[in-house]
Amino acid sequence: MKWNRIALVLITVSLLVVPLAWSQGGSTEQQIKTLGEQLNAANLKGDTSFLEKVLADDYTGVRGDGSVLTKAQEIEKYKSGAIKYETNEIKDLKIRVYGHTEVSTSLSFSKNIRDGKEHIGTTQTELSV
Amino acid sequence: MKWKQIALVFTTLSLFVVPRAWNQSGNAEQQIKGVSDQISVAMLKADTDSLEKLLADDYTAIRTGGVFFNKAQEIEYVKSGALKYETNDVQDLKVRIYGRTAVTTMLVSYKGTLDGKPSSGTNRATRVWVKQNGNWKCVSYQTTRMPSANSKP
Numbered sequence: 001m002k003w004n005r006i007a008l009v010l011i012t013v014s015l016l017v018v019p020l021a022w023s024q025g026g027s028t029e030q031q032i033k034t035l036g037e038q039l040n041a042a043n044l045k046g047d048t049s050f051l052e053k054v055l056a057d058d059y060t061g062v063r064g065d066g067s068v069l070t071k072a073q074e075i076e077k078y079k080s081g082a083i084k085y086e087t088n089e090i091k092d093l094k095i096r097v098y099g100h101t102e103v104s105t106s107l108s109f110s111k112n113i114r115d116g117k118e119h120i121g122t123t124q125t126e127l128s129v
Numbered sequence: 130m131k132w133k134q135i136a137l138v139f140t141t142l143s144l145f146v147v148p149r150a151w152n153q154s155g156n157a158e159q160q161i162k163g164v165s166d167q168i169s170v171a172m173l174k175a176d177t178d179s180l181e182k183l184l185a186d187d188y189t190a191i192r193t194g195g196v197f198f199n200k201a202q203e204i205e206y207v208k209s210g211a212l213k214y215e216t217n218d219v220q221d222l223k224v225r226i227y228g229r230t231a232v233t234t235m236l237v238s239y240k241g242t243l244d245g246k247p248s249s250g251t252n253r254a255t256r257v258w259v260k261q262n263g264n265w266k267c268v269s270y271q272t273t274r275m276p277s278a279n280s281k282p
Contacts, residue, residue: 058225060234066253066275068234096187096268098259101230103269105189105197129227 028097032104036093044085046078056129064119077114085112101129161224161231161258164265168256169237173217177208185259185266193252193274214241231258231265237272251275 035054042050052075059071069077077083088110095104112119164183171179181204188200198206206212222235233256240249257269 062234062253062255062271062273064273066251066273068253098261098268099229101227101257101259103189103257105191105269107195129230 028102029095032095032097032102033093036090036104036106040088040090043078044088046081046084048075048078051075051078063114082115083112085110087111157226157231158224160265161226161233162222164258164267165219165222165224165233165235165256168267169217169219172207172212173214175207175210175213177204180204180207182264183267185261185268188266188268188270190270191272193272210242211244212241214239216240229260232256233258236275250277 038050039054041047042054055071055074057071059074061069061074063069088108091107091109093104093106095102110120167179168183170176171183184200184203186200188203190198190203192198216239218238220236220238222233225232235254235256236251237254238251242248252272252274254270254272256267258265259268260266
């Protein structure tokens with residue numbers, strides 16, 4: 001058995017995987033800031049194709065009235081016009097990174113229509129994995 | 130160089146690490162249900178020692194109305210009696226595990242006093258747990274008030 005080849009394969013795999021994991025962690029905060037801005041822009045424009053890509057299949061959103069929306073329900077709300085943002089300004093964004101998980105808190109000053117009712121101003125927490 | 134020995138060391142390490150990681154993810158949901166129960170009981174009994182252990186150092190809570198608490202403020206809020214529960218029932222607990230992170234959503238029906246005033250109702254709550262040094266720690270908590278039955282048309 002060619003042990004030297006086996007050892008070389010194992011070491012090579014380690015050398016490829018570890019730096020990749022390390023580099024992803026190093027730029028996570030910037031990635032999340034960018035993603036947050038893109039998500040904000042998508043919410044404003046009602047860009048459901050972006051939401052489709054960026055929301056996890058098991059995504060849940062808790063709305064201001066305590067109702068829970070799945071990914072499909074959230075996207076449908078935008079498609080149907082039941083959720084429509086006029087403005088959505090993010091302030092005081094704070095990001096905490098835990099390995100592959102990120103928790104961000106921010107103040108969101110928004111003016112939007114939800115199910116025919118005007119809604120102004122909220123505080124939110126967002127989580128990305 | 131003893132390639133055989135190097136290959137054996139890698140293989141042995143893999144045999145130890147992989148099953149351990151597998152086991153941790155396998156019972157993570159049960160572990161999260163356990164710590165969720167512990168935090169509810171700690172809040173009910175104003176057990177700040179348990180809260181000290183269960184909350185991460187950089188824990189944040191956003192309570193109804195957008196009020197923001199860090200770990201020290203949350204514990205002081207309970208310790209001082211400003212937040213005092215008589216009942217604190219958790220229903221519809223849902224757990225999602227993402228490696229070393231867990232997200233829980235639930236309904237919390239409570240009765241108690243808030244800043245000396247009687248308070249009761251039902252909140253939709255979200256908790257985020259992260260495994261740190263082998264222990265699940267709560268890093269984030271957010272509550273959203275559910276409309277009361279009386280407020281519905």
